Every structure is written in C-alpha cells, then in structure tokens.
Amino acid sequence: MIATELAGKRIAITGATGFLGTALVERLLRGAPECRLVLLVRAGKRSSPAQRARREIFRNNAFDRLIAELGKDEFWAAVEERVTVIAGDVSTDGLGLDDEGRAALADCDIVIHSAATVSFDAPLDSAVEVNLLGPTRIVETLHDLQVTPHFVAVSTCYVAGNRRGPAPEQLLSDSPFHIDVDWRNEVRAARRTRADFDADSRSADRLEEFRRRARHELGAAGTPLLAAKTEQLRQRWVGDQLVEAGRARAASLGWPDAYAYTKALGERALDESRGDVPVSIVRPSIIESAWSEPVPGWIKGFRMAEPIIISYARGLLKEFPGVPEGVIDIIPVDLVVAAIIGVAARGPAGDGSITISQVASGTRNPLHYRRLVDLVSSWFTDNPLYDRKGQPIAVPEWSFPGRGAVERQLDRVQKNLDRADRALKLLPLRGKQALINAEVEDRRDEVARAVGYVKIYGAYAECEALYGIDNLLDLHQSLTESDRADFGCDPAVVDWDTYVCDVHLPSVVEHARVKTTGEQSDPDARARRLRKRVLAPERQLAAFDLENTIIASNVVFSYAWLATRNLGPADRMRFTLKTLSEAPGLLALDRRDRTDFLRHFYRRYDGASVAEMERLGPELLADHILTKAFPAALRRVREHRRLGHRTVLITGALDLVVDPLGPLFDDVICAEMSQRDGRYTGELLAVPPTGEVRAQALRDYAEANDIDLAESVAYADSSSDLPLLDAVGFPVAVNPETRLASMATKRGWLIEYWSKADGSSDKILPLGPLPALRRSRK
C-alpha cells in the first residue's frame, strides 16, 4: 500500500508552487495521510516562502476537495502539522538553504525535484541554471549533508530529442542517437553568452535605440521615467537574445527547445554527480489538466496547449503546424502525480542504477493529431467563444500546414500590426479614439504570443517519437488493487473523446476567462467600480492637470486670447497667421521637452502689463476658459472637495491664466513669471511644474500637508504626465492620448472621457473679443 509505504516518511519537494508540484502536494496530503512534507520554496519579490506557499499552493482550488473532506480548520491544522516550508532556490549553489533548511532537508527520506523553468521560451542561461544544474545542485547538497534519500527527479520525455520512432526508458547515454556534449562546457558557454549579449546591449548604438523606443512608448515623460524604461528595454533585449540563443543551441543539437535540451543535459549531469544517492527519473510528456484527481479538469496556470487552443478558438491562430497522422503526446497531470508517488513509494532500484519511468500516452493510448483537431473544432463549433460585440466566433478550418507557412502568415500579420501601432502613435488622437491604439497593441501582443507558440510548440507537434512506458506499466501492475484505483498510472484509462470534450476544453475555457456567452457585458461596470474607489471618502488629495484634463486648451491658446484682446482686425489676422506658421516648430519642441517649450513660449509675455493681465482675468475665464472647460471635470473637482479631499491644480500654465480658476481648488501650483516695474519679464521664477518636476512638487506638497499619496488621486491626459500619475495610488487618465490610453488600459486605471459642453464653438485659434465691443471700461 502506498499510503503505508509513505507513512512516517518525510518528503522534500521542489517546485511545489508549479502545476505539477501543487498537484503532488495535494495528492500526498490527501492520499498519504501519514507522510510529512518539506517544501523548498523561493522567496517572492515581496513575500516570504511561507506566504508564497500559503497563497500559491494551499489557496489553490486543488485543495477544495480536501477542505470539503476535512473542514476548513482541520485542513489548515493538517497543513500546519504536516508541512514545513523552507526557503530554497535550486538555481543557487547549496540551494540557498539556511541552517534550519539544511536540517529539514537532511531529515528527508525522499526528495522529489519538480522545479523547472517550464516556460519553453526561457532564456538560455536561466534554463541552464535551473534545469541543467538544478538536480546536480540538489544531490551535491545531499552529499554535503551526508545523507542519501531517494531522489526522484522529474524530467521530460522530450529529452530524447526530435526524432521519429521508439524512445525507450533508458539513459540518454545508452541511446544510439546520443550526441556527446560536455554539459560543463554548455554551462560555461551559456554564462558567457549572457555576458556577451549584455556587453553588446551596452554599446552606444544599442542604447540609443533603446532610448528611442522608450521615447516612442512613453513620449515626453521626463528623464527619470525614460531612463527606467530604457533600462527595462535593454534587459528585455538581452533576455530575448538569450531565448533565441537557447532555441538555436537546442535545435543545433537536435532538441525541440532549450527546455528539452537543458533537461537532457541535466539528466546527464545528475548521473555523473549522484554518487551514492539513489536516483529515479520520471519523464512525463506534455502535462495537461487532470483526468480525475483532485477533480476532472483541474489545471493551474495557463499552460502549454491552452494558449494555442484559446488563440484558435478566438480565430487568431488560423493554422498550426503538425502532421494529421502524428501522435500528440498528452498526459493528464494526475497520472504523472500517481507515477511520481508510485516511484517514490517503491523506492530506488536495488542495483544502484537509475530507474527511468516515462509517463506518456503515445504508445499505449495514442491521440492522433487529426482526432484532436476534429474534437477541438467540433467542440468550439458547439460552444463558440464570443467577441466583444457578442458575436460567436467561427473556428477556422485546419489544413495541417508545415511550420514555415504558419510562421510566415503570422509574421505578416505581426508586421502589419507593428506598422499600425507606429502610425497610430504618431497621430494626435485623444479620448475614445486613442483606445484604438490600445486595441491594436492588445492584438499585436496576442499575435506575438501566437507566433511564439508556433515557434515553440510547433516542434512538439511535429515530433513523432514514440515513448516507451514499460517501466511505468510495471509500476502500475505492481500496485495493489486499491492503490491502482487511487494511484493508477496506466494511460489506457484515458478516453480521449471524453477527456478533450468534457474535461479539458471546458476547464481551459473557464480558466482563460473568455467570453462564452453572447451577453453584452456592461462596459461601464468597470469604470463605475474604479470611479467609486477614486471617490472613496478615505482618499486624501486629488491633483488635477489643467490642459485637456479640465479645459480643452493649452498655453498657446490662452496666450492667443490674451495677446489679441486689444488688437484690431488686421493685426489679429497677422497674429493668427504668424502663430499658425510657428505651430509645427512649437509642437515639435513640446514633444521633445515640455520645460524647454514653456520657457521658450513664455518669453512672449515679455513686457506685458501686469495690471492689464489682471484686469483681463475674469473676462478670460468667461470668454475662454469656461467655454473650453469640461463641465464634468469642474464637477469632479467639487465632488472631491465635498468629500473633504484636498484639491490641487498642478500645471505648467502661467499664474495669470490659472488665477481665474483658483476658487475651484484648495491650492494651485503653477508656473510663475517674474515682474519688473509692473511688467512681466517673460522669464520664469522657477522650473515650471511639468514632468518629473511636477511629481516632485506634488510629493513636496503632500509632505508639507501630511498627505499620503498612496491614498490620493491624480487626473491627467498625456504620457508626459506619467510621473504625476505614477506618484499617486489612484491615477485617472482623462481623454488620454494614444500612449497614455494603452498604458492606462494595461494598468487598469480609470479612464474618463470628458467633453466640452455641447453647443460651445470651436475655433482654430481662440482670439479675444474685438475691442469695439468693449468701449469705455476702466
């Protein structure tokens, strides 16, 4: 009996937060009630290993069944009693264990290693660190601790490489197709590759290119944000190069991808370094949702086949490479878990050799590619996904093309979307139109993912190796009757029609959170929810940008109004023509650097009479500002005030323009111009509050007034306001231009579309009323 075999045993598990690992922990807790578990979990960015374990493992719905059986309190008590979580990381030598961790590991009877970089597009070096070196690091730690527990390493069938014909359960070195490469060289080369690309990424040309792309993405968001973005792009680039390098290296040696390649070499390294630690290897094929345990269809994370299936159902992926008569080797996760537990309970081979058990369906119960495609397409024909407009999506006919054809088709789509994205970013779009860009970006990302899937998984679909499972069947045969019911691992048990249509696809669709009904979802529901949070009484401050957030105007317009206020018709015409002719230059300057633009532009106020400007203030408000204002914005400011939030207008506009709006706000932070002898000098007293200066001004203000910015709101319209928006806990994008629209959509910010009162006029350049109408006023 497996439960008896494992009673009193301590089992260490790596990779417990993963799909397979969580299933393993669940089944051990439920099926082997007297074993104890030691989980090696990496610390998260902001969470301890214990927190991660609680959140990512035990709160998973895999445990719903156990909780139902035990009751909630009992369940947590059992976890508390039977599970020890220790901090550990298989990508560091010595596993990063502290003394307590080492002691816990040293106490274990069995170590199950299921940690891996399963993402098939992992950068070469991290795949090497985790997949290749991981098992070796563990056995070396065991040597170091002078213990010899049974080490069960989870590998993959695909270590056999891209080939046709039988692939039996043997060590790679015993295979006739074996290519002898020294894994140590591979490790060194991978590390060097990282260093090479890193050096390359720091070349002047590359850095310039990253800067350019950052600017394209963020616009004039200010140096600090652009710098952060540039660095992020650089690191991403290095990562991308390493992914490509991994794929190329794997292909050159006959493996479908870096995962299989590093896993294969990992087995080799383990064989060499295991010493007297008894080792068993379990090699599953493509692991998919559960056949029956803990519940049919259980799955965790968005895994290998799911994104492909969903892309297909959404009509995005019209073709996927593969041969119709080929076998697609899928294995439900619960069979893999059963095999691992079976192997662990049975113990290592008596002769000190490595036992290998492959968990695959292809030889015993093959699922042919054509069958799978037929099942999937008929299922989605009966249960279509729906697009945003509530229309069912028809799934495309499958023509089983070669990989090249599919890649070319997707490349074309991607290039077109790239072009559309670039073009849209150049257009001065705002508000709802700007969201088109967000959609294009979404779609582009989706296609990029599809391209990735085809590149990565296409190799698997074309793989025609048949994995022998003699050892697995022996294991199954050796089980007692009741163990066979609970821990059976014979793939023949799976009925593919039922599995695909009744178990897997419903689970995948549910998991993917896609639209499965034609009901139009309430498009405003999300905005209402976000708005409620923004207008919660506990918010402390609301900061508002001025231009295009509160009024549809800018510094040029206000200046035009003021400058023409006292001009006659002929001078007005000259003024308009001159200003319009300067517009392209001004616009370009504004795009480059807001502060320079403002300084340059405000020179025009040189010599203007302070008294005259003050006199024109109320008129400017009525004739210009109010007609251009968004009534909803004015309402929102007052709503915040009513709620007791501090309201601040924070803008690069000049005080003389902003003053009439003063009574709307508690405070105004704006650009101020120096005066001499009752006249403006055209020079600013300080750096105007734009970009990062504005964020700093807000921080200073918050500090001076004892306000928590995490509990505050900011409203702005453009990516150059990012520093301001980033500074608060509740950013709101108002009539966002393209870049901000896509960022706001991605980050889940509230987006408000505010417009001028209908009925107000639109002019190219707003001019002050003719002086003739304004006679004799002192």
Place this chain on the structure above:
Amino acid sequence: MKKKKPVANPRPGFVLEVDRQTPPILFHHGEGFRLEKLPVGRSRVVYPGEPLRGIADPDGAIRDALLNPIDDDPLPSLLKPGMKLTIAFDDISLPLPPMQRPDVRQRIIEAVLDMAAEAGVDDVHLIAALCLHRRMTDTELRHAVGDRVFEAFHPHGLLYNHDAEDPDGMVILGHTEKGETVQMSRRAAESDLVVYVNINLVSMDGGWKSTATGLAGYEGVRAHHNVHTLRHSRSFMDQENSELHRSNWRQGDVIKAHGPRIFQIESTLNTNTFGHDGPMAVLQKREWEWSIADRAAFTAMAAGLDRMPSSARRKVFHSWKAPYDVTSVQAGDVEAVHKRTTEMVYAQHLVPVQGQTDVLTMGLPYLTPYNVNSIMNPILVMVQGLGYFFNLYRGKPLVREGGVLIMSHPTPWEFHPVHHPSYIDFFEQVLADTTDPVEIEQRYEKQFAEDEWYRHLYRTSHAYHGVHPFYMWYWGSHAMQYLAQVIVVGGNERAVRRLGFKPATTLADALEMATDIVGPKPTITHYHNPPILMADVTG
C-alpha cells in the same frame, strides 16, 4: 425709429375649429419650424390677438406718466438735491425677444434722469435688477439703457448688475406675517427713492415682484420660489389665483413698512414680435392668410435654416430684435400702477376659450427668458412648455387634468458653459437621479444654492445662480403634477427621456402615443404662441 405701418383694426385672438379647409398649422420648433396637419373634426387652434396699436408718442406718454402718477406725487416733487436715488430696471430676460432700439427702458430712464438732473440729484445708481439671473454683459446693458446713459454711468461704476451674493451688499428688511424673509440690495434699501423701471411682458411680471424679487437674493426668493408655492399658483400668470403673487405682495407690505420709498414705472408692449413686414412677418400671420410671397418666404427661410449648422441658426435667431410698440406707461404707487398694467396686458393677451381639451399641443420657439444670447438647453425647453406656456391661462388650464401635453422642440443636449454651468450639473447629476420636484428640492437645492464655485461664477462671470435650474424645475411642477404625460416631438431622445418625458418623431406618432392615456379620438387644442397669448378658459 422706423415707423411700422400699424394694422388698421387689430383683430382679437380666437379659436379656430380645424376642418378640411384648414391648412397645415405652424409649429415653432426651436430655431426652426414645422407645419403640421391637425386631425379634422376634433382639433382647434387658439390664435393670439393681433398686436394692439402702440402709442404714437412714447416719450410724451412717459413724461406724462411721471408728472401725473397714479396714487402718488409727481416724480419731480420726490427728487431733492443731496438725495440717494436708485434706478432699478428689468434685466435681459425682458422683453422677449429683445426689442429694437430704443428700448423702452432707455426712454424711461432718460426721462427719469432728466428730471433728476433738473432737481440737482447727483447720487444716482442704476442697477439691473436681475436677482439670481446672470449678469448682463456690457453690450446688453448698453442696449437696455442706451449709449448716452451707458457712457455717463458705466465708466464710473454707477451702472451695474445687482449682486445678490455680495456679503456686504444685501440687507434683510424684515419678515412677512407668514415668516417670509424680505431681502433687498443694500444700495436700494438705503436710498431715499427707488425708481423701478419695468417692462411688463406677461401678467406675472411687475408689481411688487419687481422689487421684492428683482432686487432680492436667495434668502428672499426662496420664500416663494419653491414647489409648494408654485403648485398652489394656478396659474402664476393669474394674479387672483397665484400664491406666488400673494407672497410677493406680502413682501411688498414689508417693503412699504420698512423699505425705501418705491416709485414704480411700468410699461406694456404689444405683441408685434416678428413685425408686420420683413423676413419674420409670416410667423405672425394666420396660415390661411399666407400670400404666395409669404409661402415663398417661409419655404426659403425653412430651407435656409435646415442647411445651417446649429450655431449659425442660433446666431440668426438671437440677432432678431422685435419691433415692439409701447402700448402704455404708468407710474406711481406699485399696486395701483400694476392694476392698470395688468388690464393692458390682458387686453393684448387674453383669448376666450370654451372648455378644456384632452391633448394640448404647442410648438416651442427658440427663446425663453433665460437664454437670450445663449443656448436653450433641455431644462429651458421644459420650462418653456410646462412653466410658461402651460401656465398662460386664466380660470383653468387649456388641457384637462390627466391630459397629455405634446410639445415640439429639437431639445438638443446642449448647454451654454458660461451662462448655465449649474444647469449642466443639474441635468447630468440631479435629473439622472430623479425628476420629482419635491425630492429634488429636499435633496439637492441647498447643495447647489450654496456651492462656492457657482457663487463665484454668478458674481464674477455671467452665470445663472447655482439654484436657478431648481427654480426652473419648480416652475414646471404644477404642470408635472397635473398632466398624465408629456411628449416631445422631434427632440433629442436621450435628453427628452432625461427630462422624464416621452420622445416622438412626428406629431402623428405623438398623437398616437397620447391615445394610450386619454383614449381614442381625443380632442386636441393647439396653442399658437408666439406671439404671446393667454387662454381665458371657461366652461
């Protein structure tokens, strides 16, 4: 002034029974028109009387009224050197549309100022008595008082708009026996004499309402500008049955007892709104009397308007100045003067109508008292139909209780951002929540009335007071309670629904919809206004 050829003998208003010969009837439709066929045999049209003859020498009549006031001493005898004189006058809301120059206010003010100058009075202020209306622009003030007065007073800050929110500028004169607060501009209250210059367009205007309301603020007018008072004013155009009138008169008693001496000058105009000739004259004629030229002019005008963008159309209509003639001027004691004024107004406006109707139709024009040189927003559409036109009755409403009102207006979702900021919020916020006047009054009035931003805009810009849209809604509360349904023909569907009304594309559709309420084959009465008429409903 170009003299208009007066109609020989102005014909009184009358009720036309619609038969097979009746041509399509003109419906005003905002800045446009509709011609509608009314069902034969059960429809009638109430037409206004033709414009009464104006007085030949208005300036002479004014002088005469000032020298021979009713129940009061001649104006010159009230003017003393060293005295404080305040001349208050009606604001931009009167008359409608604004009249051609010279405005009757200008004539009267000039006459009063001449007498004041002769008497050596040099402390004179001129105040536009706008209560909670928007401040008039300089151009509008100039139009009302004329160039001479404007140039002499405005540059010195002696001609200005009333500011009901000036913390130092308002005083409380006392309270009525019903506890109503009487509030007045400090300058007026502390004057030795207040001369009030009125234009009495409809029977609600004038009397104590001029000073008790025009020179008051929120504290003063909330006494009668509320749902209760207006639901008990049936109608507020009929002094005998108007709680609004009685409340103003009670406040008048307090002014008499504790306020400054008031010398009331009231004037009445005829209904020569569109002229006897010129482009708009056809609008003042009865449809079966339209000549070929009238038809051509109308068709051309309608076609031209159709092709214009709404802002251009608005400009065309708002630039229209009516060639009104002055039909009477009377001065002296407020109540005595107003009695005479009311008689004159009734003489022009009253049209006897026998019996009520199931369905009342009306075509709403482009103008209300609150959107001169501005935009007629949906709330003003409501107030035009349910506030003004519905209430222009004496005796009982034209339509029976539980009947249906069908009004025609494009009702665009448009607002003037400078003039009507609180209207925007009222429409977007309050009406989105409820259209019940009582609930609106209880839940929202205070918040809007005391809003600092609205106050700021009312005082420094040209915005109606924050509470003003509420008064509009109360103005319609009697009709809202009385009618079973209101249908708007040709309006913006969303805006109409926000008002709590039903939208219809054509009059035929609207009449069909009305049968759900009033049964098949209902009687229909079309209220043919403008020019203004007041239905005297009996039987």
